[in-house]
Amino acid sequence: MATSSSPPEQQSLPLGFVRGEPVIDKPEDLYIPPDALELILESFSGPMDLLLYLIRRQKLDIVDLPILPITKQYMEYVEMMKEMKLELAADYLVMAAMLAEIKSRMLLPKPPQEDDDEVDPRAELVRRLQEYEAIRAGASHLDEMPQAERDLVVVHADTDAKSLVQHQLPEIALAELAVAFSQAMAQAELQHHHQVQRERLSTRERMSRILDLLQTTQRLRFAELFEPAEGKQGVVVSFLAILELVKEALVDVVQVDAFSEIHITNREQVYAESTD
Amino acid sequence: MQNQQIKQLIEALLFVAETPLSVAQLTDYLLEHGIDATRKTVREVVDELAQDYQERGVQLQQVASGYRFQTRAELGGIIANLWQEKPPRYSQALLETLALIAYRQPITRGDIEEIRGVSVSSQIMKNLQERGWVKVVGHREVPGRPQLYATTNEFLDYFNLKDLAELPAIPEPPPKASNTGPVTQEQNAETATDESESAP
């Protein structure tokens, strides 16, 4: 099968690779200088490879496996390998045993009545050789395929786009905030028995704003805290905020003389000054 | 080597190189590999390539150190999304802390801890301040002078609010019988309550 599709010049097929170079031809004779032999032995990827080489060298078809001469030649190679590379020999010895077994079965006279059932003792080895030869072809196909590192480079274009990637901050929906608040409060209800109630927001907000203003200004005129534009409600909110801040001892309300202007000062500032 | 092959080679080289390549570098590289091309030829090929890619998704761009292929500038924004990770989510602890600061400001860390029943991590307070949503507006004059936190204008902007009064109403906890609200009640549907009970 394989031989029929091979070119007439059998030797032109690479028989193996030695140090990356294909070995096209091998000496017909078994005598090989020891150095070269070592290289050649290294070039076989296993006993099947060696066996296939021996068959091909004889220009024989695998199916007519000439078991006697092949076994003889194989044994000679193995003998040399035993002398040189003992650690390699184990798998080769298994094959040697198999060849010897087939050879002995071939030599045995067959009882005539078993002719029909008797399988050629070479059949299994022939099957393996055929399959091995197919796989060797597969391996060389793989070797010839364009390979990502050897024959081509996957290319990329530069891009400034990476600099446009924004570091995203988590998003919150307003509703989530409300839910989080009620969850925190529900927790508080469970944990504490004192009452925690919703503060009127605008007052708390005004408190924050006044405190914030006092961060930059040491004192604020009382009148500054009332925006006529906010109307009556705004005035009430500001007033409540100031009272709340006083109660929480966050600000002081200062009036130097009767009827003079009232100032709001930061308790923090006073505190800081007094400790100096 | 034919002209078309030289062009293909230069094109491939420009795509493979990790840095921009100049006409001189390209010419030298070709020479090293036995391809005899003058700088003039190489420059012409590069110009031709730049022309070829004029209307494509990637373009041959000349930068200071040479030529390189890069994506079309207009596509930048949409391409950036290839590397864009999904925004993370804030923890429940952070959300509750922010909610407490928003609804009950000015408030100390201690107050928050008291309500939530767990300590507030410094990382959360740092996050909120770095985000610009929360700032320190003062100190409560009690031992330790704890900082008072409040929300900022950025916070209002983020949630698209004019002022805190626009924060969604929270279902009221059942009122305590003993509690006496101030007189302003009729002006506001929401109850203003005395803080003294919850303030330490």
Add this chain to the structure above:
Amino acid sequence: MQNQQIKQLIEALLFVAETPLSVAQLTDYLLEHGIDATRKTVREVVDELAQDYQERGVQLQQVASGYRFQTRAELGGIIANLWQEKPPRYSQALLETLALIAYRQPITRGDIEEIRGVSVSSQIMKNLQERGWVKVVGHREVPGRPQLYATTNEFLDYFNLKDLAELPAIPEPPPKASNTGPVTQEQNAETATDESESAP
């Protein structure tokens, strides 16, 4: 978005993506960015791009995991020289083992050893798995439950293949002689693969 812009975008995406992109991935990406293009349109654009690059120094190649731009294979060595010292060479033993797994998958180590007549070196199996070319896809239900190996998409990508059918054909495995094992063994093997393939 106009057709030309979609084409430019797909082209640019294929050039900047770190892995090959499939038509499905490209379509999803466009959809996520509000660009309504069907898979059919995207496939047409990709085909058109592949056509455009037919004669260029880089080409749009379809491999197992999608489309990628790569240098023209004929330019091979001269390009590879630019960025790496020496391309890897694989030993005959490794290539034979890989060929067995590729052509005869799913396959056990025992099968490989039987055909090659050598024990399979653990180093080779480790190499193949580390490269991501080979993976365990199941077990054969025989005593010892040996692992069944198969090739991966990374293997196909590396060897520039869309699918295994693109591998050049080799002769079918010759039938086993009747005395070499029960037929159920092969059926088992097949069932095992079917299961393992549908599993992930």
